[in-house]
Amino acid sequence: MMKHVNKKPGKQEPRWQTKISGGNFVDKFHAYRNLHAHALFSSLGRLVASRFSSAMTIVVLAIAISLASGFYILVANLQQLAGNLEASNQISLFLKDDISEARANKFAGIIRQNPDIQDVKLITKEQALAEFQSYSGFGEAVKALEKNPLPIVIQVLPKNSFENEQALEVLLDDFKRSAEVDFAQMDMQWVKRLQSIMEVARRGVILLSLLLGAGVLFITANTIRLELHNRRDEVVIAKLVGATNGFIHRPFLYSGFWIGFFSGVAAWFIVTIIMLILKQPIEKLSGLYDDAFHVLFFGFTETLALLFISSVLGVVGSWIVLHFQLRQLKPE
Amino acid sequence: MLKFDNVSMRYPGAGDVLRNVSFHLQRGEMAFLTGHSGAGKSTLLKLIAVIERCSRGQVLLDGQDLNQAKDRQVPFIRRKVGLIFQDYKLLQDRTVFDNVALPLVIAGYGHHEVSRRVRASLDKVGLLGKERKYPAVLSGGEQQRVGIARAVVNKPPMILADEPTGNLDPELSAEIMHLFEQFQQVGVTLLIASHDISLIAQMNHRILKLDHGQLVAS
Numbered sequence: 001m002m003k004h005v006n007k008k009p010g011k012q013e014p015r016w017q018t019k020i021s022g023g024n025f026v027d028k029f030h031a032y033r034n035l036h037a038h039a040l041f042s043s044l045g046r047l048v049a050s051r052f053s054s055a056m057t058i059v060v061l062a063i064a065i066s067l068a069s070g071f072y073i074l075v076a077n078l079q080q081l082a083g084n085l086e087a088s089n090q091i092s093l094f095l096k097d098d099i100s101e102a103r104a105n106k107f108a109g110i111i112r113q114n115p116d117i118q119d120v121k122l123i124t125k126e127q128a129l130a131e132f133q134s135y136s137g138f139g140e141a142v143k144a145l146e147k148n149p150l151p152i153v154i155q156v157l158p159k160n161s162f163e164n165e166q167a168l169e170v171l172l173d174d175f176k177r178s179a180e181v182d183f184a185q186m187d188m189q190w191v192k193r194l195q196s197i198m199e200v201a202r203r204g205v206i207l208l209s210l211l212l213g214a215g216v217l218f219i220t221a222n223t224i225r226l227e228l229h230n231r232r233d234e235v236v237i238a239k240l241v242g243a244t245n246g247f248i249h250r251p252f253l254y255s256g257f258w259i260g261f262f263s264g265v266a267a268w269f270i271v272t273i274i275m276l277i278l279k280q281p282i283e284k285l286s287g288l289y290d291d292a293f294h295v296l297f298f299g300f301t302e303t304l305a306l307l308f309i310s311s312v313l314g315v316v317g318s319w320i321v322l323h324f325q326l327r328q329l330k331p332e
Numbered sequence: 333m334l335k336f337d338n339v340s341m342r343y344p345g346a347g348d349v350l351r352n353v354s355f356h357l358q359r360g361e362m363a364f365l366t367g368h369s370g371a372g373k374s375t376l377l378k379l380i381a382v383i384e385r386c387s388r389g390q391v392l393l394d395g396q397d398l399n400q401a402k403d404r405q406v407p408f409i410r411r412k413v414g415l416i417f418q419d420y421k422l423l424q425d426r427t428v429f430d431n432v433a434l435p436l437v438i439a440g441y442g443h444h445e446v447s448r449r450v451r452a453s454l455d456k457v458g459l460l461g462k463e464r465k466y467p468a469v470l471s472g473g474e475q476q477r478v479g480i481a482r483a484v485v486n487k488p489p490m491i492l493a494d495e496p497t498g499n500l501d502p503e504l505s506a507e508i509m510h511l512f513e514q515f516q517q518v519g520v521t522l523l524i525a526s527h528d529i530s531l532i533a534q535m536n537h538r539i540l541k542l543d544h545g546q547l548v549a550s
Contacts, residue, residue, distance in 0.1 A: 027442030034443065237421050240381070241435040241482065242411035244404070 023234050035250070040077055043254035046227075049260075057223045057259060061216050062266035065310050069298075070271045075201045077296050091168075093175055094183040101125075102154045107180045111156055116171065119157040139173040151182060213313055216263070220256050220317030227255060228325055235329055249322050260314020264307040270298060304317040333359040333490060334380065334519040339389035341375055341545075345367065349375045350386070351545045357523060359489070361411040362516040364527040364532045367542035368501070373525040377492050380523070381413055382406045392495040411439060415484030415491035428454070428478050429463035435486040453485040457511060459500045473504035479509070484515060491515060497531065505531055 047054045095104055100122055112120045123131070128150040133142050158171060168186065175184040228235065238248055279295045286293040298306065334357040341350040350372045363500050365373050378384040379391050387452055391398040394412060422431050429450055431541055436446045454460045457477040467475050476496060483491055493512070497505035509531065512522055523540075527534060532539060541549040 025447065028440055031440050031442040069541055086384070151408075233421075237423060238434065239407075240333075240410065240415055240421070240437065241438060242407045242486075243438045244407045247407075247438055287522075309389070315468075 005250070028310050035247075039251040040253045041129045044258055047255065047258050050186070054259070058263050058266055061219055061259065061263035061310070062270060064212045064215050064219070065267035066274075067261055067269035068212040069267055069306055070274060071208055073296065073298065075198075075205050075270060077293075078201060079198065080296060081293055091158070091172055091175065091184060091186045093156060093178075093181050095154065095180050096153040096182040097151060099152060099180050101152065103180065105179070107110070108154050113276065116159050116167075117156055118159045119155075119262065121157075122157040123153040123155065124153055128153060133304075157307070166295050193295065213309075216260070216313045217262040217320070219316045220259055221321045222253050222257055223259060224318040224321045225325060228252060228321065228329075232329065235326070239329070245322075245326065248326065252318050252322055256314040256316075256318030257311050260311040260317070261307060263314070264310030266316065267310065268298060268303060268306055295330065333357050333394060334362070334523065335390075335392040336376075337390040337392070339379065339386045339391055341372070341379065341384065342387045349545050350379075352389070353542075353545075353547045354389075355540055355547060355550050357521055360516065360519045360522055361538065362512065362522040363524070363538040363540055364535075365523055365540045365542065366527055366529065366532060371542040372545045373527075373542055374494055376493050377523070377525055380490075380492055381415055383408055390525075408436075411435065411486060412488050412490060414486065414488040414491040416476075416483045416491065417510070418495035418498040419469070420479040422466055422475060422478055422482075426466075426535065427463060428459065428465050428467065428470070431467065431478055432481045432485050435482060439486060446483070449485055450481075453481040456514075457481045467507045472499050473507070476500060476504075476508060477511070482509060484520075488520070490521045491523075493522070494527075494534050495526055496524065497526065497528060506534075509535060 015133065073220050095107070099107075104122060104124075108120050108122045111117055125148045129142065130149050156175070158168065172184055172186055175181050235248055275295060275297055282293070339353045340348055342348050353372075357371060367373055370424050374459075375384065379386050379398065380393060385399050393409065396409065398409065399417065405461055415495060423434075426434075432450045432453055433446050436449055438506055439534065441449070450463070451460065457480050459477055459481065461475060462470070462474070467478060470478065480496075483493075485490050491512070496512075497508050502506065505528065509524075512524060513535075539549060540547060
């Protein structure tokens with residue numbers, strides 16, 4: 001019995017020896033790290049060695065990536081613009097002519113208690129007239145009037161979170177039904193348009209990114225496929241002397257990583273240069289609108305995300321090819 | 333060490349390449365595999381290196397049923413088998429050292445261990461001092477010895493050679509065979525496919541003869 005128990009591990013020993021033999025643990029860890037470092041730099045070396053074709057691939061990928069990320073930056077800039085235009089959510093309530101200032105104040109107080117309302121501002125007939133005189137250019141004409149024709153106006157600013165246009169519409173209808181209100185208006189059309197434009201743009205960015213991302217994936221895959229084809233002998237020999245798929249995959253995955261990474265870097269420069277070219281006229285335009293708008297460039301996080309996503313696409317693209325093509329690469 | 337048990341191999345559209353082949357190689361045994369072209373020598377070797385799997389029967393290497401081996405186990409089986417080819421299969425853009433080191437690098441050996449073993453292996457085949465050379469500048473005999481150094485550097489218990497002397501003149505061939513006998517003396521099991529009948533006849537080893545996929549002499 002004892003003999004039988006002792007025999008079993010002894011029998012398996014040679015198998016283990018061939019599997020994990022060679023040096024102590026530290027030595028093996030260094031070897032593993034060196035394998036990765038070697039794959040990392042040798043794949044970079046091969047990329048440099050085939051400068052022309054690598055450059056062509058990277059430029060194509062960079063253009064694809066810069067289209068997606070450039071569109072993203074464009075939408076980010078538009079959103080900034082939309083952010084500055086939140087005041088157009090403002091609702092103006094023109095009160096009936098027979099409402100006294102005291103009653104108007106009371107009414108404004110009630111509105112102020114509504115938790116959805118951010119700000120309420122009451123404009124008296126006199127204030128309205130003064131404002132009209134100074135801004136409209138009809139100052140003299142207004143003076144000629146016997147009676148102030150302007151109504152009391154309450155300007156209501158709904159909370160920022162009030163983006164849902166249906167909720168805005170309900171609020172507006174509520175005001176319209178109030179006894180004090182003669183006429184309530186909001187530049188609803190403008191809000192609607194902006195919201196739908198932003199929605200289209202947002203979805204456009206997502207769709208375009210998906211499409212171009214798929215393009216990047218397949219271009220990388222094709223590049224790696226060519227490299228795999230060129231290094232066929234090496235792969236076959238490595239397989240014959242006992243290389244695992246992981247060992248064979250590694251240098252190609254690193255090649256994919258480098259291609260993706262450099263394409264991301266190139267795309268970053270392309271978009272940044274385009275934004276720099278556009279910066280001057282945009283800032284000039286912005287100056288005409290009280291500096292309401294500044295050109296946004298890639299931030300730190302966005303730069304990291306750009307490089308990360310393009311690197312991942314490169315790695316995934318090569319992985320797809322390796323997964324499907326290596327099985328067909330049988331040693332003879 | 334190696335056991336074929338009623339092994340048949342059928343390629344679709346080509347019929348049976350091997351038919352009911354059975355033999356047993358003891359640990360430390362050296363045997364020649366011979367037969368006409370197309371007799372199934374290469375196929376038999378491919379079954380041992382798990383490049384192909386047999387249609388029927390059982391191939392046991394070191395007690396392991398190769399037909400049952402999962403794909404991810406195959407690399408570890410191959411590390412137990414040193415392969416030597418007629419066309420050497422060396423990487424032309426790598427030095428002799430790097431070629432021989434490949435199995436060790438794959439198996440995850442550290443730098444010092446790799447260096448030590450590659451040197452020992454090259455010493456064994458008489459190529460010490462040529463580590464920095466590229467295969468293209470070596471003679472055919474030297475290239476084959478690089479191939480042999482690569483096959484034994486990992487100290488596999490089994491060596492398979494497919495026409496290792498096919499491209500070499502008789503003198504070099506005898507040298508290579510002598511080298512194989514030295515490996516046998518340290519306990520390695522060898523199976524050498526060759527149709528060089530006169531060379532095989534000179535050596536006193538077991539001969540497995542295949543004829544149209546059947547083992548006719550053992």
